[in-house]
Amino acid sequence: MNTENILLDEKNMRYNFCPNCGGKLSIKETNSLSQLKCIDCGNIFYQNPAVGVAAILIKDKKVLLGRRNISYSNMWCIPCGYAEYYEDVREAAIREFKEETNLDIKLRDVFNIHSNFHNPAQHTVGIWFMIEEYYGNMKPGDDIDELGFFSTEDIKDKNIELAFPTDNLIILELREKGLID
Ligand SMILES: [Zn+2]
Incomplete structure (x- = not known):
């Protein structure tokens, strides 16, 4: 498994804004995962394959x-x-x-x-x-x-x-x- 491919960074963020409130999505690192989280409402935007x-x-x-x-x-x-x-x-x-x-x-x-x-x-x-x-x-x-x-x-x-x-x-x-x- 190549984790470099799996973790999110700015180049593989496909979405920049929260579909829930329109706020800006930021990258949140948790243990081995990186997820997109809205700065405004806290919604996690799941980016799946x-x-x-x-x-x-x-x-x-x-x-x-x-x-x-x-x-x-x-x-x-x-x-x-x-x-x-x-x-x-x-x-x-x-x-x-x-x-x-x-x-x-x-x-x-x-x-x-x-x-x-x-x-x-x-x-x-x-x-x-x-x-x-x-x-x-x-x-x-x-x-x-x-x-x-x-x-x-x-x-x-x-x-x-x-x-x-x-x-x-x-x-x-x-x-x-x-x-x-
Ligand atoms: Zn939001």
């Missing part, structure tokens, strides 16, 4: 990756997105996968869960699901402009740059488990 969801599609021991064209442009990722506030995580993974690949999927179990600290302005908890079945014609969409299946050798040989460090970790874990080459 968002939930990211990704779905892993494997074919012929290669994993499906998409090339991004909006944020992290020209970098690749396992198809993913954020769960909306009102949305079930599995529904979110299915929706995001459909938006980015045009495929309808049936999920299997969770492959793994990791905390993502790469963006100080938006920490997330990522959940990577395995895909049981998929239907339809694959076509890149939303913020993805190209899709392809890659082995770890392909990633190295083709200089595929991954957008997120935890996707790198997941790909290593898939390889260690013998699920991809």
Whole structure:
């Protein structure tokens, strides 16, 4: 655990004012935690990680990756997105996968869960699901402009740059488990 990533400081304070009274939020340190507290009303503003969801599609021991064209442009990722506030995580993974690949999927179990600290302005908890079945014609969409299946050798040989460090970790874990080459 890297606590430098976890503690709040001025660069990763996403909000400056109290949603309760409009007063200024300040950083309050308690034991191992740092929290945002309103100077005026004392309200603690809980800044929690968002939930990211990704779905892993494997074919012929290669994993499906998409090339991004909006944020992290020209970098690749396992198809993913954020769960909306009102949305079930599995529904979110299915929706995001459909938006980015045009495929309808049936999920299997969770492959793994990791905390993502790469963006100080938006920490997330990522959940990577395995895909049981998929239907339809694959076509890149939303913020993805190209899709392809890659082995770890392909990633190295083709200089595929991954957008997120935890996707790198997941790909290593898939390889260690013998699920991809
Ligand atoms: Zn306040």
